[in-house]
Amino acid sequence: MATPSIKEVAHRAGVSVGTVSNVLNRPAIVAPATRQRVLDTIQALGFVRNEAARNLRVGRGRTVGLVVLDVANPFFTDLAEGAESLAYEHDTVVMLCNSKTDPVREGHHLDQLEQQRAFGILITPFDSNDPRLRGLVARGTPVVLVDRAADGGLCSVSVDDKLGGRLAGTHLIESGHRRIAFIGGPLTMQQVADRQAGLTTTVEQAGDVALEIIEVEVMGVAHGRAVGEDLAALSPRSRPTAVFCANDLLALGFLQAMAAANLRVPQDVAIVGYDDIGFAAAAAVPLSSVRQPAGLLGRTAMELLQEEVEDADRHRHRQVIFQPDLVIRQSSDFVRR
Structure with a gap:
């Protein structure tokens, strides 16, 4: 029929x-x-x-592309939920794309979204300065950076990650730690570099604290566990007494390794993560974490995208920066004497 x-x-x-x-x-x-x-x-x-035919007539669809670094990370799930809540109110649909921190895969998603005349693109890019992002805007596809700060040529929604690193560092130093490790990577990713920079600044100001930087290729549970196993094998005199992980998945993997090695958290090793995903509070040892407002990040990014599409002539790019806060739980709530 x-x-x-x-x-x-x-x-x-x-x-x-x-x-x-x-x-x-x-x-x-x-x-x-x-x-x-x-x-x-x-x-x-x-x-x-016939939505496809309509897209050809009006030059834009009702699909918003959301390109994230890792769909396995609950932080991005919460971010997507925030974006989708507002998209639904505006009769648009969010399409989730996983770059897996791979610039080639990210570029493929961007090409496909542009060819399908997407309403716009929300993206946590591998490289915020990638010229492809500005090229999309120049050709008529609005782009908003999420969990990344832009230089003014694009709208962006981000968190002050350097402050997040300082919060974690200050807490660990004030708790008596003088051997601290930072675990994250790739270090070329801006938010990882900023979190490390904030920690490094705090350590340098303290003057009597040793900092070890441990780079990982992927910020997942398995990589956190692997680093934990390596550190657990060190003698107590050479092992860091505290670690600051660039996300909670790394921290949860590290926590698993400590338990397997019969090391006490936080008495032997204190742990602080980043993002404050739902699993952080539910861990065997509740995890201290620098909290990001993931849902608010997604919803605010969607608001900026709607503004740019609906009032393009008067739109001015905005960079919205939220402040993180440190949630202290059992994994670091211990003062060394």
Whole structure:
């Protein structure tokens, strides 16, 4: 059975094709009685709008691409939920794309979203200065950086990660730690570099604290566990007494390694993570973590994207920066004497 056309809907409802189009795209300008008659006819006929054809006419779809570094990280799930909550209110759909911290894979997703005439793109990029991002905007696809700060040429929503690193460092130093390790990577990723920089600044100001930087290729549980196993094998005199992990997944893996090695947390090794995902508080030893407002980041990024699309002539790029806060739990709540 053939799908009913917009002309059939108009004929059955006794209105023009233009009126049906207005009901679908600008319902507020159609008289309530007429709008309801058209909607009833659409339902009776089983009419489904050809969104692909509409995209070709208007030059933009209703799909927002959300490109993240790692869909396995609950931080990005919370971020996506925040973006989707506002997208739903504006009759748009969020398509989640996983770059796996791979610039080539990220580029593939960007190409596909542009070819499909996406409403816009929210992205946590591997490299905030990637010229492809500015190229998308120049060709008409709005882009908002999420969990990254932009230099002014794009809208962005981010968290002050250097402050987050300072908060973690200050807490560990004030708790009596003088041998601290930072675990994160790749170190070329901006938020990892900023978290390390904040910690490094705090350590340097303290003057009597040793800092070890341990780079990992992937910030996942397995890599955190592997680093933990290496450090657990060291003698107590050479082992760091505290670690600051660039995300909670690394911290949770490290925590597993400490338990397997029968090392006490926080008495033998204190641990602080980053993001404050739901699993942090539920860990066997509740995890201290630098909290980011993930849902708010996603929703605010969606707001900026909506502004840019709906009022392009007057839009001015904005860079919104949120402040993190440290949530202290059992994994670091111990003062060394």
